[in-house]
Each structure stands twice: as structure tokens, then as C-alpha cells.
Amino acid sequence: MINIGVNPVAFELGSISVRWYGLFLSLAVIWLIFWMWWQVRKGAKISLDTVLSMALVGIPSGIIFARLLHVVDNIVVARFHPELVLSGEVIDYLHYPSQIIGGSGLTIYGAVLGASLGIWLYCKVAKVKIGYVFDLAAPAVIFAQAIGRIGCTLNGCCYGGPTTLPWGIEYTNPASFGFGVGVVHPTTVYEIIYCLIIFVVLLKLRGRLKPEGSLYLVYLALYSAWRVGIDFLRAGTPFLFGLHQAQIIGIIVLLITVPWMIKHTRWVKKEALSPPVTDKNEAA
16 A cells, blocks of 8 residues: 655645646647647648647637536536535536636546547648647657546546555545545556556657558547546546546547548658758748
8 A cells, every 4th residue: 555645735825725736737838839839840741820720729629628528527417416416526607607617626537538629620620730749749748648647646636446455545634525535546646657658659659550540530639538538546536337437428428439440540651740841930
């Protein structure tokens, strides 16, 4: 058994509490921007201005969607399990709409899908190659998720069900979200390891899949398959059919991505994903 006694609040600035979760989410975003900047420096066929514009669109759209899915999850669960509302495990936002904005609670799926949607719309308007951009970002996105899960681990959230395994964790800090739940599966640590493995896999697959966008679909499919499986170990509230919201979303994503890849994706001779260009200011 491993004890985690870290205070989820990293430090305080006056009346503002800065949590480790927020710090690692910020680091994940910084990593994504750095990765794209690095690709530009290596000769990627997009400009730095385009990268910054995508960040200005993708960050707020990711946050909004992450919050939206959390709110929807709570509303649906509240309808079918009112006892969880009484116990305080979920919030019925239909009765407390003032808590929708500015409250705690985000979903990683919402962040990924929301940012993807926002960047997709930006690329359509700016006439930037969508598949190329998404393939460029795919390895960085899964690595960013690993960074974010470090914050979850320190925060004491997203933990698994009870376990007697020697690597089970117990949160001992009273401020932790996981305080008092006993010894549980370190599902966030499992996910960190899985994300790092997929990061390596995506790096190996870069330039080997056509058409453009296939690498990002591989990322979505691999992560969705993981969420469908790991959530059977995770503590949480049922969303529909006894499954968590993330599992429902994961199944939907798999039903879309896998048939598309079977029909369209092909293996090609490895080529550079970021070939040199003469004009760095030209978005392709």
C-alpha cells in the first residue's frame, strides 16, 4: 500500500487557493504550445502565428466543453439517482444553475473533444490543412494528458475501486478528494503509464499513415478503448446503462473512428511529417 498525504492545494495567494490539479493542467497546455512551436522550428508547414491562433481558440473551447460534459453528467445522474444528490456526490445543476459557471469539475474527454472541435473550426475558416495539424499534435496531446493525470493523482480525484494489491494507494490528507475511501486502485497512475506508451507508439507511426488525420484518429481510438476498459475499475456514478459517461463517449468515438480507419487508412512508406518549407509564415 502507498500512502499519499500531499495537500491538493499547492499554495495560496490571498483568498485564492492554487491546486496542484490546476498547475499541472497549465503545464499540459504549455507543453502542447511548446510542442507545436518546436514542430514549426523543425519545418512544419504551419506558421507560429497559426499555432498561437489555434491555442487562443482551442484552450477556451476545451475548457467550456470540459465543463459542459461535467454539468451534463451531473444532470443525467441526478435524474436517475436522486439519492446521490442528497448525499452530495452529484449536483443537480438544473436546480442550481448559478454553480454551472465558475464551479469545480472538468472532464478530460470534454477538454480533448472541445479543443479538437474549436481547432477544427478554426482550420476550416483559416483554410489550414486539418488532418495535417491534428497529426502533428497527436503525440503531444496524449503526453499532455499524462501530465494532467499527475495533477489528478495529487488532487485525490479519479481514483479506482477498492483493491488489496500491494500498489494500492490511500489518500491520508483530509483535504484530498480521496480521503476516507480506503485503499484503491491508482487508476490515474495506470493512465499515466498508458499515455506514455501511446505517446511512443504515435511517434513511431508518424508519417506512416495516410490520409492525413489518420494518426489523430488512432490516438482517439486508443484512448477511447482505454477509457471504456479502465472505467470498470474507476469509482464513479453511472451515466447510462450502468456505464460512466466516459465509457459511453468512448464507445461512440470507437464506433466512428474504427470503421473510418478500416475503410480509409493505409500504411505508406515513412515520410517526414514536418518537411522543410521556404516560407515559415505560409500556412499550408
